[in-house]
Every structure is written in C-alpha cells, then in structure tokens.
Amino acid sequence: MNPIVKLLAQRIALSLLLLLMISVVIFVGTMILPGDVAQSILGQSATPEALANLRAELGLNDPPVARYFQWLFGALQGDLGTALTSGQDITSAIGSRLSNTLFLAFWAALIAVPLAIFLGLLAVRYKDRWPDKLISAVTLASISIPEFLIGYVLMYLIAVKLRWFPSVAMINDSMNLWQKLNSIALPVAVLTLVVLAHMMRMTRAAILNVMQSAYIETAELKGLSTFNVIWRHAFPNSIAPIVNVVMLNLAYLVVGVVVIEVVFVYPGMGQYLVDHVSKRDVPVVQACGLIFAAVYIGLNMIADIVSILSNPRLRHPK
C-alpha cells in the first residue's frame, strides 16, 4: 500500500479512537458531578416517591455502563436525548445554535487566517525592523487584553459612538446574508484580534526557521526579491507547523467563543452551554461536550493530514 494512504488511515483511526475515549471521559465526568438530576428538576420540596418515579423514568437507575452505551448509540444516530429542563429535543436545539456558531467562526476565520499569514510573511520580510516590531506589538497587545474588554471597548467606540454596526449580534433565519454579516461584524472583529497573534507569530517563527536553510541562500543568489524568496521557497516548507496552529485557533473559534457570545448576546453554542450548565441539565452538557470534542479532534486531524500531505517525500515516494 502507498505509505501515505497508510499514514492517513492511521491518523483517522487514531482520531476516532480518541473521540471514543473522550466520550467516556465526558460521560464519567458528568456522572461524578455532585447532585442529583431528579432532585434539581423537582426542587427541594419533592416527595421521595416523585423522585423515585422520575429517576426510573430518566433511566437513572440503570447501570452506568448500559446508560453510556445507550447514550453513545443514540449520539451516533444523531439522537442526543432530551433536555431535562425544557423537554426539548437536544439535537434540533443544538442544530441551529451550532450553525450560528459555525457561521461566526467561519467569517472570523476567513478574515483572521489569511491576515495572520500575510502579517507573518510581512514580519519575516522586515525582520527586526519597524514593521516587524509593530506587528508583533499590536498582535501581542490584542491577545493580552481580555477579550470581553476588547469586546466592550469596540462596542462603545464603533456601535455606540460611531454607530456603524449594532452592539447586539442577534441573527435569525429571516435575515439575508448582508444583514447577518452586518450584525456579526463586531464579534468577528474581536475574535479576529484574539486569534491573530498566535497564528501570526507561529507563521513568523516557522518561516524564520526555514530561512536558515541552504536552499534559501540558493534562492537569494538567484536574485529573487525577498518576498518571493519567502513566499515561493520558505512558506511551502513551513506549512505543517502553520497549519497546526491555524487549526488550534479554528477550534478555539468554535468552542472557545463562550465569552464573546455572552458579551454580544449571540445565539450560539456557547451561550446555550452556559445556560444549561447553570441549570445542571446533564444531557445538554454531555451533548455540547461531545460536539466540542469532535470539533477539536476533527480540526486537529485535518492539521495532521495537511502536514502529511505537505511533505513531498511522502507525496512523491522514490
């Protein structure tokens, strides 16, 4: 078999195994949390009979292993259970939330990733000169300031003072794309600022590392402009580390936006999760955990696959 196919198959199998293990961790983790779901649903004044009935109804008396597999097979078929607090079907509730989160993440990524890589290339081109220092300083500052603060400052300046964009990022299905984009402009800006620094600095470091190679000297001695040397000769050889950090940041855009969603009152996964954690709605928390884990593992798997594919030795064996 082609070694690259084997490597990729290994990578994918490993990711699936990891996801399975994470599902166990999530399930066990939510189980050992103190408190009783039936109790929290019915409140302190519930009678013992009512509690016992509810427990039986929820299947809380079944052995944990059986409940785990029930949950897992349900999840595999797209059935994430019912929310305890509202009685809603979790899959359909999460569906619209997840698509909102992905919508936000997509537009943030679309701006942040090319911008970060471009700034990284620019920083290498003007290494140790003022553009490099300026880019480093600005991106470092933006990552060091807490994101909610950036959010509120932008909201104050752009939404309140300049009135360019709305401060609350509400979207719904009746809006067209332009209205939606207008609505999410501010959270996208904040998210971009938050993830920019990581990716830009990794791009810079990865390319600078490659710039030490002898083939960079060859390119310089061909009379290429510095930017061409970086773009044609250094960048293709630093894709693997860059993709890795890009994917980590994309994962952050999906699973780590809780604060931003709360600040901008955006109807995404983060808010949904926070609401239900406070209500101790275990099935919802489990479902969110599983989806977040799948996103993380999936994106990192893509990073691994791209790294493997970017290696010419594997792509073109002798």
Next chain:
Amino acid sequence: MTDTAVLKVRDLKIGATIYPPGEKPHEIEIVHGISFDLEPGKVLGLIGESGAGKSTIGLASMAYGRGGVEITGGEVWVNGRDILQSRHSDIRKLRGGEVTYVSQSAAASFNPARTIMEQVVEAAVEQGKFSRRDAEGRARELFAKLGLPDPDNIGARYPHQVSGGQLQRCMTALALCPEPDLVVFDEPTTALDVTTQIDVLMAIKEAIRDTGVAALYITHDLAVVAQVSDDIMVLRHGDTVEYGPVDQIINTPQEEYTQALVSVRSIDHEEKAPTEEPVLSVRNITARYKGTKFDVLHNVNVDLYPGQTLAVVGESGSGKSTLARVITGLLPPREGEIHFAGRTLTPDFNARSREDLRELQMIYQMADVAMNPRQTVGTIIGRPLEFYFGLRGAKKRQRIIELLDEIELGESFMDRYPAELSGGQKQRVCIARALAAKPKMIICDEVTSALDPLVADGILKLLLNLQKIEDVAYLFITHDLATVRAIADNIAVMYKGKVQRYGQKSQVLSPPFDDYTDLLLSSVPEMKIGWLEEVIAHRKMESAGN
C-alpha cells in the same frame, strides 16, 4: 589590468562579526586585500583550508555575505561595473543572471518542496533571460549535456527522488541555465563519493568548455582543482599565498605552504604482519535495518589483530558504517557472531558487560556533536576515568593531564570548552576520551573526513603514534584511499554490503584488481594535469552513484 575581464577583484577586504565565548562580539577582518582577474572562458581555482576565505571571496563576486559577513573594502568589477557600488536592484539582476552559484551540498541547496525543473529555470525566467518554455528547453539540453539519465523527464522529479551525484549535476544545470558570464563553483564535488566525483567533475569541465563561461572553482583539494583550472590562487587566513598558472602551482610551487599542500600525506607506514590471535573476529555477519526487507551486510568476515589497523573502505551505502553499528551492538545482526578478546560479544550492547563496553571505544566523524558543548575538556576526558576506573580528585586530574599530553595539547586545555577548540583539537579530545577507557580496540568512523588535509595528516600521525604507545587496535572506517594507504595494516574493500577484497595492505593495493577496487583506486584524484581525461578514458565500470 585588462578591460575584457568578466571579473576583476581589487584589494578586496571582508569582515565578519565573531562571538567568542566569554567576550563581547567584535568585528574581525577575514579577507585582507585580495586581487585577481578572470577572463571570459577561463577557470580560476581558489584553494585553501577552511577559514582561508575562499567561499567568502566567491560569494563576494555576487556581492553576497553569508551570515554576519560584510564586504568592507576594495572593488569587485563584473562586466565592467563595480558591483559594490551598485544599487540593490542592480545586484539582484546580477545574481542569477550574470553570475550564478553552485554550492557544495546540492541536497541542501534544492528546495525539497518544489520540482527540480521549477528551480532550475527559476532564475532564467525571473531575470527575463528566457521565457519559461525556452528556459525549460535549455534546461533539458543541459541535463543531457551533463549526462543525467532521462533528461526530458528528470525535471519533473523532486530533489529527494534523485541521487546525490545527479542532484549536483542538476545544480550545475541550474547555474548554467540563465547563460551567465560567470559561475562560482563552491566545492561542488566535495560531498560526493570518489567514483562519482570524477564523473561530475568531467561533466562540469565539459559544460564550462562548451558554454564558454568563466568560472571560479573553490575547493580544498588541490588535485581536483588541477583538473579543471587554468589559474590557481592559493589562499591562507584571508591572504594570497601564491597565484599563477596551474602548471606552475602544481609542478613548481614557490611558497612553502603550497609545497606542503602539494606533498600532503607524508606518512609512510610499514604494514605489520598478522599475529596469531585476532582481537576482533567478525564471522558471517548478515544484517538489515528494522522495518526494511533487504540486507545491508551480506556474510561479512574480517579480522583485526592486536595493535594493528584494519581499514574498512567503501563508498556511501557500502555498509561500512553499518558494520561499525553491528560491532558496537547498536544493530544486532540477523546472522553471525562477533568474537572480541577471546569471548563472543552479546549482539545487543545493552546486555554487554562494562568490561566489553570499556575495551571497545569509538571516535566519530563529527567531533563537534560528539561532545557536550557545556562540559570542559577536563570533564569530557574525566568521565570515562570515573565511570570505568572510579578515579577521583587528584588521581583523576593526574591521568587527564597525562592524556592531554599524549594528544599533544597539554594541561592548559583542561578548562576549555569545545567551542574554544579548532576542528583538529576537538578530534584530539575525542581521541583522548576514547583512550581514557584503556580500550583494546577503537572504531574510528571517518575521523579525518571533516578536517583539512594538513590537520587530518596530524591526526593520523597522532593515531599511529598512540597505537605504538598504547598497543590499541583500530578499525578504521573511511572512504578516503589516501588515508588507507597512510594508516592500514589490513584492508577490507566493501561494495554493496559485501567484502569485495580483503587482505594485507600490500596485497589489496597491488594488481591484479577486481573491477570495483580498480574503479575505486583509479578514482582518487592525482596531482597531475590531464589526469581526469586519462582516467575517464580507461574506465572499465560505471560508478555506483550515477
């Protein structure tokens, strides 16, 4: 001064910033006022040891300084323009257009992520010399001229898909593709096997002749430069030692230093006859690397006698270093046994006794990386004294000083760090560390390959001297036949994992030869003008590296 010169260098001075340990970084001058002329179609050989400034001068002809190197004075005229006064954009047009560069390691100088063709035509297209189509056509012609296999399609390959010798030819094609006026060849054959070297050398020579380009040929090997140059400039520590036509430099050198370079390898070593009991017997060893499906060693049998030297000679891929790995227990063999000092060695070094480990020491090619840069010479040599003999304090110090005296460095080196030593001194420290264990046998793996000829000569003399004093046996792995002649008692010639020829030195190096040994022996460059053409004409067998 003539005005037809492609390259005219006047009083060139080059400086560099150095960072000595424990001192402030400061500027030093590394090239002190060099002048020469190069006419169209002529080849000037720049020769010297490492640190002579030859590569730096070569790169200066492209107004390029590697690392912290800076051109501080003088004039460099290319095609009638002083490029040191040129604007940056003009220098970029010069590089890759008028002047091109062939580096020592084509393997490192090709971008692994792009095809050979893309890289070969890049400069020609970028500089507007040819359209992409024409440049590719020219590249294919050059591939054919340089003797590359399948010249129409080799360009579509990636650098890792062709051999080292082929890649060096591709690099030459890369340099010639934009029809430059001057090519700087910087040790273009040094990293190649000796039998591959002469093919590449011939290809380069013919390409220079056919295209009428002028060339600077930089090397440390006088015999090589004698084959391709019209003039030779001998450099030392950034100064010109001697500059003249190749015939004069090779046959009637004026300066003492040039004479030393011409007559290097002054060692005359009489072989010793085998004694009764070998200290090391390699019996029927067959070995392969984990996860591979072919043997890299096939039924190898050699003996090493006490106080003698067995030279294992062969080209890269011949299995000589694998043999060392098997003997040291890093690679347990599939079949066969190793007898050492009257006992059979356990295949895996982890299971060997401390006595076995002590009596079998090793010295490596890269002395730099074989030492901990944060330990002093005293600590490095003292470690085996502690580990094997439990020496401490004054006794240990006493022994370290003895060893330092034996390697002709002396007590003052005790507190120095490896970074403060020259290449030759580092290798001496490694020798002392091996000797500290009082071994019966030392495996020397290409120990002089990274050193300049005169320094290597010193190391070989030291090793022979130490052999007499300590009665230690050497298994000497090398690709360099001159070294073999200097030091061996017995020789094993390895080829494709087999021992091709084995016996006493006088026997192995005397005719009749088998085809491979003949190829190997005849490929060693001789300090004789016209040698290259002679040897190519008389070849019986193709070299493996092509």
